[in-house]
Amino acid sequence: MKFWLERQRHLIDFTLASLARRKAKNLGLLAVFTLLVFVLASVMLFSHALRHEAALVLKDSPEIVLQRLVAGRHDLIPPGYLDAIGRIRGVQNTQGRLWGYYYDSVVKANYTFMVPPDGGIEKGTIVVGPALERERGLAENNGISFRSYNGQLFSYTIAKVLPRPSELVSADLVLMNEADFRAFFTYPEGHYTDIALSVANPLEVRNVASKLANILPDSRPILREEVLRTYASMFDWREGLMLALLSAALLAFAILAWEKASGLSAEEKREIGILKAVGWETGDVIKMKLWEGGLLSLTAFLLGFVAAYLQVFRFNAPLFEPVLKGWSVLYPRFELVPAIDGLQVATLFFFTVFPYMAAVLVPIWRAAVTDPDAVMRA
Amino acid sequence: MIELRDVRKIFNQGQHNEYAALSGITLTIEAKRVTALRGPSGSGKTTLLTLIGCLARPTSGRVSLHGRDISGLPERFLTEIRRQTFGFVFQQFNLIKGMSALENIMLPAYPTGQPHAELTARAEALLERLRLAHRGNARVEWLSGGEQQRVAIARALINNPEVLIADEPTANLDTALAKEFMAILESFGEEGRTVILTSHDPLVVESAAVHRVVNMRDGLLVEHHD
Numbered sequence: 389m390k391f392w393l394e395r396q397r398h399l400i401d402f403t404l405a406s407l408a409r410r411k412a413k414n415l416g417l418l419a420v421f422t423l424l425v426f427v428l429a430s431v432m433l434f435s436h437a438l439r440h441e442a443a444l445v446l447k448d449s450p451e452i453v454l455q456r457l458v459a460g461r462h463d464l465i466p467p468g469y470l471d472a473i474g475r476i477r478g479v480q481n482t483q484g485r486l487w488g489y490y491y492d493s494v495v496k497a498n499y500t501f502m503v504p505p506d507g508g509i510e511k512g513t514i515v516v517g518p519a520l521e522r523e524r525g526l527a528e529n530n531g532i533s534f535r536s537y538n539g540q541l542f543s544y545t546i547a548k549v550l551p552r553p554s555e556l557v558s559a560d561l562v563l564m565n566e567a568d569f570r571a572f573f574t575y576p577e578g579h580y581t582d583i584a585l586s587v588a589n590p591l592e593v594r595n596v597a598s599k600l601a602n603i604l605p606d607s608r609p610i611l612r613e614e615v616l617r618t619y620a621s622m623f624d625w626r627e628g629l630m631l632a633l634l635s636a637a638l639l640a641f642a643i644l645a646w647e648k649a650s651g652l653s654a655e656e657k658r659e660i661g662i663l664k665a666v667g668w669e670t671g672d673v674i675k676m677k678l679w680e681g682g683l684l685s686l687t688a689f690l691l692g693f694v695a696a697y698l699q700v701f702r703f704n705a706p707l708f709e710p711v712l713k714g715w716s717v718l719y720p721r722f723e724l725v726p727a728i729d730g731l732q733v734a735t736l737f738f739f740t741v742f743p744y745m746a747a748v749l750v751p752i753w754r755a756a757v758t759d760p761d762a763v764m765r766a
Numbered sequence: 767m768i769e770l771r772d773v774r775k776i777f778n779q780g781q782h783n784e785y786a787a788l789s790g791i792t793l794t795i796e797a798k799r800v801t802a803l804r805g806p807s808g809s810g811k812t813t814l815l816t817l818i819g820c821l822a823r824p825t826s827g828r829v830s831l832h833g834r835d836i837s838g839l840p841e842r843f844l845t846e847i848r849r850q851t852f853g854f855v856f857q858q859f860n861l862i863k864g865m866s867a868l869e870n871i872m873l874p875a876y877p878t879g880q881p882h883a884e885l886t887a888r889a890e891a892l893l894e895r896l897r898l899a900h901r902g903n904a905r906v907e908w909l910s911g912g913e914q915q916r917v918a919i920a921r922a923l924i925n926n927p928e929v930l931i932a933d934e935p936t937a938n939l940d941t942a943l944a945k946e947f948m949a950i951l952e953s954f955g956e957e958g959r960t961v962i963l964t965s966h967d968p969l970v971v972e973s974a975a976v977h978r979v980v981n982m983r984d985g986l987l988v989e990h991h992d
Contacts, residue, residue: 395879402876409864655863662860665821666874666921667849669842760848761821 399672403679418688424642425692425740426699427634430707432732433700435627440727442619446612450483450584451593453610454600467578469604473585476599478592484580486569490534490562495523501573503566505584511565513547519559521549536572544568585609642743652751660752664760673756674749681748685741693733701726767797767960768818768929773827773837775813775985787813789985790827796978797928800951800961802971805982811964812933814982818962819931820848849874853922855932859914861906861921867893867913868902871920878925885924892920896950912943919950930954932963936970944969951975 407414454473456463465484473482487502499520509515516526526532526546533543550558569575585600587593597609631638652660660673668676699705775788788810795801795818803811816822817829820836823844829837836847853874861870871889893899896916901909906917915935922930935951936944944967952975954961965971971979981988 391879393879394881395877397882398876398879401882402873405865405869658860659862662862663873664845665854665856665860667845667925668874668877669845672877759822760845761816 396675399676400679400683403676403683406676406680407683414684418684418691421685421688421740421744422692422695424638425689425736426695427638428631428736428740429693429696430699430705431627431630431634432736433696433728434705435623435630436729436732437700437727439620439623442623443616446616446619449612449615451587451590451612452585452597452600453485454583454585454604455608455610456582456604456606457608458606462582464575465580465583469607470580470583472603473583473600476596476603478587478589478596479585480588481586483584485582485584486566486575487581488569488573492524492534497523497560499560499562501562501564501569503569504563507566509547509563509565511567512544513565514544514568515548515550515561515563516546517550517558517561518552520562534572536574538574542568542572652755657755660755661758661760661762664756664758670756674752677748677752677756678745681745682741685744689737689741693736697726697728767832768795768962769793769828769830769833770814770817771828771830773814773817773824773829775810775817775822776825779825787985788817788824791985791987793980793987795960795962797960798958799977800955800963800975801978801980802976803962803964803980803982804966804971805964805988806966808984809982810985811982813985815931815933815962815964819852819854819929820844821854849877849925851928853925853927853930855915855918855922855930855935857934857937859918859938861914861917863907864905866903867898867906867909867917867920870906870917871924873924874921875924889920889924892923896920911938911940912946915939915943915947916950929960929962932961934964934967936965936967941969948973948975 454465454469456465456469470482470484473479483505485503485505487500490499490501491497492499497519503509504515514532520526524532526549528546528548530546531543532546533541535541544564550561550563564572570577585596587596593611593613597611600607600609663673663676664670699707770791770793773788773791774786777785777787791810791814803814805811813822817824817837823839824837827837828835831847831851836844839847862873868886868889871892872885875885875888890899890902893902896919898913898916898920901913901917906914909917915938922932935947939947948970951961951963951973955975955977963970963976970976
């Protein structure tokens with residue numbers, strides 16, 4: 389064992405000396421490889437963190453949201469629907485929700501106006517999301533006016549600004565009192581935007597949904613798991629799109645790295661011949677080159693991954709944010725909670741380090757099996 | 767010590783450029799003696815040296831070391847024998863550029879897995895013996911021809927081999943350096959090391975340090991001089 393360790397130590401010593409001898413080539417390779425891992429890891433980490441965040445947010449959302457449709461379009465829930473649902477077995481709780489969109493021509497952005505389920509907001513006051521605070525320069529106790537769709541002007545006082553960690557979902561939010569909401573949008577009394585249902589038993593969710601569709605044929609039940617799936621596929625799609633756009637550049641980098649790694653210079657071939665002639669086995673030469681490739685690719689992987697981690701979780705992904713994060717005019721500004729998927733890291737490792745090792749191994753193996761007497765005849 | 771029986775070496779066998787470098791050599795090389803293989807270019811000296819030094823296998827015939835037939839051994843075993851028994855000094859020295867003299871000397875010992883400190887001490891002792899102690903940390907490409915050859919000799923000795931093999935050792939040296947090499951060679955003879963070298967340099971083959979000259983031509987032995 390000691391002998392084996394000492395032997396590996398000698399091989400690593402020689403490998404490090406070899407890497408240092410070809411500084412320009414190896415630093416170039418390291419830079420290209422690190423960049424490749426950095427780009428791929430950034431996209432992966434960012435998309436995964438967003439999916440993770442979305443899943444966390446939706447964890448506490450209702451199992452079913454019921455909307456009413458008229459001519460295939462979303463319409464208000466009329467009075468009497470809540471009572472009809474209350475009789476369905478398995479439904480634990482029902483809640484009529486009030487929310488709507490408002491276009492603010494001042495900052496050319498859409499806000500989401502909403503009445504919080506537990507109320508708690510006084511008449512004439514509103515609670516706003518951090519993006520609104522930023523864009524309109526608002527602070528607590530400031531006044532703000534919105535012109536409603538019927539032309540009437542409504543003024544409110546800011547009671548509170550929502551905390552930043554919730555910005556992914558609350559960036560454009562305006563929370564208000566129910567009476568204020570109905571007055572602003574001229575919502576008829578007893579009508580709601582949709583109905584949130586909680587179902588105690590997760591296995592019952594689909595049954596409840598089909599019962600809802602039977603009792604209220606003009607309604608559309610939306611399940612939480614479907615929303616989760618939609619979010620997931622949206623971020624998957626964005627990630628895929630991003631990778632597709634980057635693929636040409638990545639391919640060019642990969643070819644460059646392959647070319648650099650797989651080409652053995654005459655000097656390197658000569659060295660392999662010398663090592664074999666002075667008593668190195670084919671296996672020693674291959675091991676030494678594997679150490680070389682391994683050290684280089686692992687260093688690049690670690691550097692690229694750490695840089696990507698810092699870019700995404702420390703600096704909020706300035707490179708990919710516009711493509712991967714934004715979905716409206718108001719961009720949420722939030723710090724992602726670090727979330728790493730082990731399988732994703734393993735996949736990235738497999739598709740970057742392994743091809744590189746293969747690229748290194750093939751020409752080395754070819755050079756290493758040449759007869760050691762070649763060096764005498766050269 | 768080393769016995770060759772009807773050894774032949776054919777390159778590119780079965781191809782249009784087939785070439786017989788050795789056409790049936792039978793020779794015994796005694797231990798603790800300095801033997802020189804002499805002959806013109808293309809006579810097969812270097813090829814014979816590669817077969818003796820386990821760098822290649824003969825196409826036919828037998829090579830035995832201490833009575834053990836080594837001509838049919840797989841590469842791994844040949845490598846081990848080569849590492850333990852032979853030390854090589856090549857015509858072009860074949861040092862690895864960019865590395866120091868000390869590192870070059872230690873190279874053949876790396877696969878043996880001996881402790882680094884021990885190896886370094888041995889390499890430094892060899893440098894001392896060859897009057898190169900002050901150049902140990904210098905890169906080999908910064909050394910003069912004579913210094914490079916002494917580094918090559920030290921490298922050949924690092925595993926303390928029984929046999930030292932040198933291919934045209936004075937071909938790239940001027941007379942003064944060639945004489946210096948012969949002095950080193952003489953010291954090997956005195957300490958009872960077996961040395962086999964190829965040369966057509968009279969300074970080498972006619973030197974008192976050489977105990978035996980084997981003449982070659984066209985892949986065959988011409989005559990023996992003891």
